[in-house]
Amino acid sequence: MTDCYAVIGNPIEHSKSPEIHRRFAAATGEAMTYRRLWAPHEHFRAVAEAFCCGGGHGLNVTVPFKEEAYAFADRLSERAAAAGAVNTLRFDSDGQRFGDNTDGVGLLRDLQDNLGITIAGRRVLVLGAGGAARGVLPALLAADPAALFLANRTAARAEALAERFGTLHPCPLSAIPERGFELIVNTTAAGLQGENLELPDDVLAPGGTAYDLVYADTETPFIRWARTHGATTTSDGLGMLVEQAAEAFFVWRGVRPPTAPVIAALRRGEA
Numbered sequence: 001m002t003d004c005y006a007v008i009g010n011p012i013e014h015s016k017s018p019e020i021h022r023r024f025a026a027a028t029g030e031a032m033t034y035r036r037l038w039a040p041h042e043h044f045r046a047v048a049e050a051f052c053c054g055g056g057h058g059l060n061v062t063v064p065f066k067e068e069a070y071a072f073a074d075r076l077s078e079r080a081a082a083a084g085a086v087n088t089l090r091f092d093s094d095g096q097r098f099g100d101n102t103d104g105v106g107l108l109r110d111l112q113d114n115l116g117i118t119i120a121g122r123r124v125l126v127l128g129a130g131g132a133a134r135g136v137l138p139a140l141l142a143a144d145p146a147a148l149f150l151a152n153r154t155a156a157r158a159e160a161l162a163e164r165f166g167t168l169h170p171c172p173l174s175a176i177p178e179r180g181f182e183l184i185v186n187t188t189a190a191g192l193q194g195e196n197l198e199l200p201d202d203v204l205a206p207g208g209t210a211y212d213l214v215y216a217d218t219e220t221p222f223i224r225w226a227r228t229h230g231a232t233t234t235s236d237g238l239g240m241l242v243e244q245a246a247e248a249f250f251v252w253r254g255v256r257p258p259t260a261p262v263i264a265a266l267r268r269g270e271a
């Protein structure tokens with residue numbers, strides 16, 4: 001019998017996850033199906049329960065349901081508990097719903113392993129304090145940066161995350177107190193609609209790295225800004241998307257799929 005998985009979100013029609021998992025399953029020989037699952041904003045629990053009771057084996061969870069998935073899980077991994085958000089649910093045979101968060105490890109694998117970026121000892125600025133920031137902050141902090149600043153449009157949300165994670169410096173996006181960051185990670189959803197962030201000209205150190213969690217077929221506004229403000233290395237979040245999916249695949253199937261060919265295929269537009 002074929003095991004069933006899905007990605008749940010709203011909106012969900014543009015998700016590349018089914019294509020990514022189809023490629024992982026083909027590469028590893030795992031017998032599974034994977035589809036998109038749309039849920040109305042106020043009905044995450046009902047839709048997720050129906051999928052689980054209907055024999056579903058696991059879900060990836062995307063915007064805007066990661067915090068609801070956290071509440072939905074019976075058991076949490078350490079990294080999901082730290083994040084306060086779940087992007088991977090596994091429905092175990094004993095009836096338990098296991099919640100995990102693979103966003104942080106996905107970002108680190110893309111930044112450190114695929115792009116060769118060092119985080120240890122570097123001054124890092126994270127933009128945004130939503131669900132994605134919650135997922136990646138514990139991993140970034142564990143990578144031992146010299147300092148980690150967190151800037152958000154709504155400053156109170158950055159302050160709340162600083163209370164949760166301790167060693168962060170929260171600030172409003174409109175008043176970032178320092179300059180010359182060696183790595184800036186954009187976790188805001190601003191680029192999705194092509195909106196620009198208003199950033200000080202010298203906030204990125206010359207030769208620094210800019211990483212945008214948003215991915216698009218064309219250059220994102222943040223990456224365009226970074227390229228014209230001294231960045232040597234830039235990347236959108238496609239690699240992270242594939243790496244966090246690979247970690248979810250491992251959580252479900254106990255098998256690590258190859259990621260480089262999948263990233264390359266998606267970059268060529270084969271999805």
Ligand code: NAP
Binds near residue numbers: 103129132190195
């Ligand atoms: P979210 O919980 O809705 O948070 C959105 C964040 O963006 C908040 O900090 C919000 O600020 C900020 N924001 C939105 N529009 C803005 C604007 N015009 N100017 C300045 N700030 C703005 O969403 P999320 O779950 O964190 O996801 C954020 C993005 O990351 C999405 O595009 C998502 O697709 C992407 N993502 C990518 C990956 C990947 O694997 N590549 C993984 C996870 C997420 P306020 O607090 O002020 O509203």
